[in-house]
Amino acid sequence: MGVAAALVTMSALILLTGVLLVEAREVLDWRFFLDPPSRVAAEGGVGPAVAGSLWLTFLVAAIAVPLGVGTAVYLAEYAPPTRLVKAVESVLTNLAGVPSVVYGIAGLALFVRGLGLGPSILAGALTLTALTVPLVVVNCRKALQAVPDEFRWAAFGLGASRWQVVRDQVLPAAAPALLAGCCAALLRAVGAAAPLLMLGAVSFTTFAPGSPNDPLTALPTQIFAWAARPREGFLALAAGASVALLLLMAAMHLVLFAHRRRQKGTWS
Amino acid sequence: MTATALSRGAGNPRSPGERFGKHVLFTCAALSALLGAAVIVVVALETVRFFGRVSPARFFGGLTWAPLAEEPGFGVLPLIAGTAQIAAGATFLALPVGLLTAVFLRYYAGGRTASVLNAVVTLLACIPAVVYGYFALNYVTPAIRSVWPGVEGFNGISACLVVGLMILPTIVLLSREALGAVPNSLLEEGVALGATRRRVLVRLVVPAAAVGIAGSVVMAAARAVGETMIVTLAAGNPTGPTWNPLEGVRTLTTFLAQASLGDIPTGSIEYGACFAVAAVLFLLTCGMHAAGRALMARGQRGTLGAVRL
Numbered sequence: 001m002g003v004a005a006a007l008v009t010m011s012a013l014i015l016l017t018g019v020l021l022v023e024a025r026e027v028l029d030w031r032f033f034l035d036p037p038s039r040v041a042a043e044g045g046v047g048p049a050v051a052g053s054l055w056l057t058f059l060v061a062a063i064a065v066p067l068g069v070g071t072a073v074y075l076a077e078y079a080p081p082t083r084l085v086k087a088v089e090s091v092l093t094n095l096a097g098v099p100s101v102v103y104g105i106a107g108l109a110l111f112v113r114g115l116g117l118g119p120s121i122l123a124g125a126l127t128l129t130a131l132t133v134p135l136v137v138v139n140c141r142k143a144l145q146a147v148p149d150e151f152r153w154a155a156f157g158l159g160a161s162r163w164q165v166v167r168d169q170v171l172p173a174a175a176p177a178l179l180a181g182c183c184a185a186l187l188r189a190v191g192a193a194a195p196l197l198m199l200g201a202v203s204f205t206t207f208a209p210g211s212p213n214d215p216l217t218a219l220p221t222q223i224f225a226w227a228a229r230p231r232e233g234f235l236a237l238a239a240g241a242s243v244a245l246l247l248l249m250a251a252m253h254l255v256l257f258a259h260r261r262r263q264k265g266t267w268s
Numbered sequence: 269m270t271a272t273a274l275s276r277g278a279g280n281p282r283s284p285g286e287r288f289g290k291h292v293l294f295t296c297a298a299l300s301a302l303l304g305a306a307v308i309v310v311v312a313l314e315t316v317r318f319f320g321r322v323s324p325a326r327f328f329g330g331l332t333w334a335p336l337a338e339e340p341g342f343g344v345l346p347l348i349a350g351t352a353q354i355a356a357g358a359t360f361l362a363l364p365v366g367l368l369t370a371v372f373l374r375y376y377a378g379g380r381t382a383s384v385l386n387a388v389v390t391l392l393a394c395i396p397a398v399v400y401g402y403f404a405l406n407y408v409t410p411a412i413r414s415v416w417p418g419v420e421g422f423n424g425i426s427a428c429l430v431v432g433l434m435i436l437p438t439i440v441l442l443s444r445e446a447l448g449a450v451p452n453s454l455l456e457e458g459v460a461l462g463a464t465r466r467r468v469l470v471r472l473v474v475p476a477a478a479v480g481i482a483g484s485v486v487m488a489a490a491r492a493v494g495e496t497m498i499v500t501l502a503a504g505n506p507t508g509p510t511w512n513p514l515e516g517v518r519t520l521t522t523f524l525a526q527a528s529l530g531d532i533p534t535g536s537i538e539y540g541a542c543f544a545v546a547a548v549l550f551l552l553t554c555g556m557h558a559a560g561r562a563l564m565a566r567g568q569r570g571t572l573g574a575v576r577l
Contacts, residue, residue, distance in 0.1 A: 001368050002368050002369070002371050002372030002375075002376050003372060003376070004368070005364070005365045005366075005367075005368030005369040005372060006368075006369050006372045006373070006377070006381075006385055008365050008369075009365065009369050009385070009388060009389065009392070009436060009440070010384075010385070010388050012392065012433050012436075013388050013391055013392055016395065016399075016400075016403055019403065019407055020399070020403075066296065067296050067299055067300055067303075068296075068300065069296075070292060070293050070295075070296025070297065071293075071296045071297040071299075071300040071301075073293050073296075074293035074294055074296060074297040075297060077293075078290060078293055078294070079297070088297065088300075088301045088304075091301070091304050091305070091308070092300065092301070092304055093561075094554045094557065094558070095304050095307065095308075097487075097490060097553055097554060097556075097557035098494070098549075098550055098553055098554065099493070099494025099495070099496065099521065099549055099553055100494070100496070101494065101496045101521050101524050101525065101546070101549070102307075102311065102494075102546045102549055102550050103307065104524075105311070105524060105542055105543060105546045106306075106307040106310050106311055106546070109310045109311075109314060109534075109543075110306055110307070110310050113534055114310075129303070130303050130304070130306075130307050133300050133303060133304070134300075134304060137300060161283075161286055162286070162290075163285060163286045163289035163290065166289070167289070187394055190396075191394075191395075191396025191397070191398070191399075192396070192397075193396065193397065193398040193496075193497050194397070194496035194497055194521070194524075194525060197525060198524065198525075200531075220396055220398045220497075221398075223396075223398045223399065223402060224398050224401070224497060224501070227398070227401060227402035227405060227406065227501055228405070228501060235406055238402050238406075239402070242398075242399045242402060245396060245399065246395070246399070249394060249396075
C-alpha cells in the first residue's frame with residue numbers, strides 16, 4: 001500500500017514534467033526565451049516575461065530577504081517578551097498562511113492605487129515582498145530556534161555581547177537552514193501568478209521591462225494567459241513558458257546553494 | 269572573539285557596533301510589522317466600507333452572488349459552498365495517498381529510496397500553481413472527458429484532482445512530522461509481542477499520531493481553500509450557483525481572479541465586494557491554520573490515549 005502511494009506521488013511528478021517537456025519541445029529554442037509574445041502563436045516568445053520575472057526576483061530578494069531575516073533575528077534573539085512583540089509574532093505567523101490572492105487585492109489598494117505606482121514592476125515587487133516577508137520570518141525563526149541554547153550560553157560565558165553571540169555563533173550555525181528558508185519563500189514568490197493578476201499584469205507586451213517603473217509582466221501571468229487560450233499553438237507556448245519558469249527556479253536554487261557543500265557542518 | 273576585539277571594547281553593550289546591530293534589527297522588525305499591518309488594515313477598511321452599503325446580514329445570509337447583475341446579489345454563501353466543495357474533494361483525494369506515502373517514507377523506505385522520494389515531494393511542492401492549472405485544464409480534463417463524456421470542459425473534478433496533487437506534499441511532510449513524534453519503542457514493543465509490522469503501524473502507530481495527522485490535513489485543506497490559479501483555470505467561473513461537480517465551480521478565489529480587478533474603479537460596490545470576499549478568505553485560512561498548528565503542537569506532545577488494540 002505504502003509503495004503504491006509512493007509510486008502515485010512519483011508518477012505524478014514524472015507525468016507532469018514529461019507532458020511539459022513533450023508539449024514544449026517545438027517551441028524551445030533560444031529565440032523563444034528572447035522574443036516578445038505575438039498574435040501568431042508560432043512566433044511568440046517569453047522575452048519580456050523572463051525579464052519581468054528576473055526584475056521581480058531581484059527586487060524581492062533585495063527587499064524581503066534582509067527585512068525578513070532581520071525581523072526573525074530580532075524576534076528570536078533580542079525582543080523582550082512584551083505583549084506587543086507577541087502580537088507582532090502572531091500576526092506574521094498568521095500572515096504566512098494567507099492565500100496569495102489576498103496579497104494581490106491588498107497590493108492593488110496599497111501600491112497600485114494608494115501609492116499611485118500603477119501596475120508596474122515595482123508595485124508587483126512590493127506586493128510579492130508583503131507576501132514573502134512573513135514566510136521568510138516564519139522559516140528563519142524555525143532555523144534560529146534549532147540552534148542549541150548551549151551555543152549562546154557558552155559564548156555569553158566567554159564574555160561575548162549579544163551582537164557578538166548573534167553574529168559569530170548563532171548566524172553561522174543557522175546559516176544553511178536560513179538559506180533554505182529564504183530560498184523556499186523566494187521560490188513561492190517567483191511562481192505566484194494570482195497576486196500579479198490582481199494588480200493588472202499585462203501578458204501582451206512587445207518590449208522587455210527595463211526599469212521598475214515599466215508595466216508589470218512576469219512568467220506566471222504569461223503562462224496563465226496562454227493556458228487559458230484553447231487554441232492549439234498557445235498550449236505549446238504555455239508549456240514552454242512553464243519550462244522557462246521552472247528553469248529560472250532551478251537556477252535560483254543552484255545559485256543559493258552553490259556553497260552548500262562547504263557549509264555542511266552539523267552539531268549533535 | 270579575539271583579544272584585540274576585547275581590548276577595543278567590542279563586547280561593550282554601548283559600543284557603536286552593538287547598538288548598530290540592535291537598531292538595524294529593530295528597524296527590520298518594525299518595517300515587517302508595518303507591512304503586515306498595512307495589508308490587514310487595508311482589507312479590513314474596505315470591507316467595513318462595503319458593509320456600510322451592503323448589510324452583513326445580506327452578505328452572509330444571501331443565497332445569490334451576482335455583484336454585476338441588474339438586481340445585484342451579494343450573498344457569499346454560494347462562493348463558500350464552492351470553496352468547501354473543492355477543498356473537501358481535494359483533501360479527500362490527497363489524504364490516503366499522502367498519509368500512506370508518509371508512513372512508507374518513515375517506516376519502510378531505505379536510505380536511497382527515501383532521499384529520492386523526499387526530493388520528489390519537495391519538487392511537487394515547488395511547482396507553481398499556474399503550471400498545475402495548465403496541466404489540469406489541458407491534460408487532466410480531456411483525460412476525464414474521454415472516459416466520462418458527460419463532464420463539462422470546466423469542471424470541479426479536474427480541479428479537485430489537481431488541487432489534491434498540489435496539497436499532497438503538505439500532507440506528506442507534515443504527517444511525517446506527526447509520525448516522528450511517536451516513539452520508535454511503540455513499534456518495537458508491538459512487533460516483540462508478535463504482531464506484524466503492518467498491524468502495529470495500522471493499529472498503534474498511526475492512531476497514536478492521529479492528532480498530528482489531523483493537523484496536517486487541516487493545514488492542507490487551508491491551502492486548498494486559498495488555491496486560485498488551478499481552480500480558475502480548471503473549473504472556470506459559471507454565473508449561477510452550481511452544486512454539480514461535473515460542471516464548473518465558483519469559489520471565493522475564482523471570483524477574485526476573474527473580477528479583472530485592475531479595471532474596477534476604486535470605491536465602486538464591486539471593488540468593495542472583492543475586499544469583503546478577500547476578508548472572508550483571510551479569516552477562513554487564518555482560522556484553519558491556527559487550528560492546524562494547535563493540532564500539530566498537541567500531536568508533538570504525544571497522545572497515546574487514542575490507541576486501542
